[in-house]
Amino acid sequence: MSDKQSNQLSNLTLILNASYLPLGVCTSKRAICLFFLNKVDILMNYEDYIYSPSTRLKVPSVIKLKKYVNFNSLDVVLNRKNLLLRDNSCCQYCSSTKNLTIDHIIPKQKGGKDTWENLIIACSSCNAKKGNRTPFEANMKLMKEAKKPNRFMYYNQFINYKNKGWKDYLFHGKN
Ligand SMILES: [Zn+2]
Incomplete structure (x- = not known):
């Protein structure tokens, strides 16, 4: 496989459930595997092709599962990366972008939990x-309320000039 081909295979593909609800994002390589396993329909392609000795295929940009899977795609995993994304990679007290840590709004010792509503950058x-201390006790004000993000935020990070077509499925799709 040439470098160009392996680049194209590391493109990202949006996976939709059979109901057209977004399920996740995978590499185009995985999307092509799913296609050859007859598990998905290809709804949208990139301009690039991948070649095998016997066939030529456009790199898939959006695929849809043939069979519905029961999966709640509304949940965004709570981890450091997604917290940074929600909080625009800046301190929620002073908006600094340096030396970022994760703060428990209600401290752990006071019963604060590891939740979207209690963790901030x-x-x-x-x-x-x-x-x-709590922000109230410390007299420090949060720039915004800590909330659980939705999947639009999650998918938005993957949108670029090459896959603008995803927006049709993410924001106006038949949810
Ligand atoms: Zn700060």
Whole structure:
């Protein structure tokens, strides 16, 4: 396989459920495997082709499962990467983008949980200044309420000039 081909295979493909609800994102390589396993229909392609000795195929950009799977795609996984994404990679107290940490709004020792509503991105100095206090006790104001993000935020990070067509399925699709 040439470098160009392997680049194209690392393109991302949007996977839709049989109901057209977005399910996730995979590499185009995986999408092509699913296609050859007869598990998906291809709805949209990139301009690039991949070649095998016997066939030529456009790289899939959006695929749809033939069979419906029961999966709640509304949930975004709670992890550091997605917290950074939700909070625009800046401290929610002072908007610094340096030395970012994860702060428990209600400290753990006071019963604060590891949830979207209780975790925010904070720079290390704000985190240290706040210490083992609530924002109210520390007289520090959050720039915005900590909320559970939705899947639009999640998918938005993958949208680029090559796959603008995804928007039709993500934001105006038959949900
Ligand atoms: Zn800060």
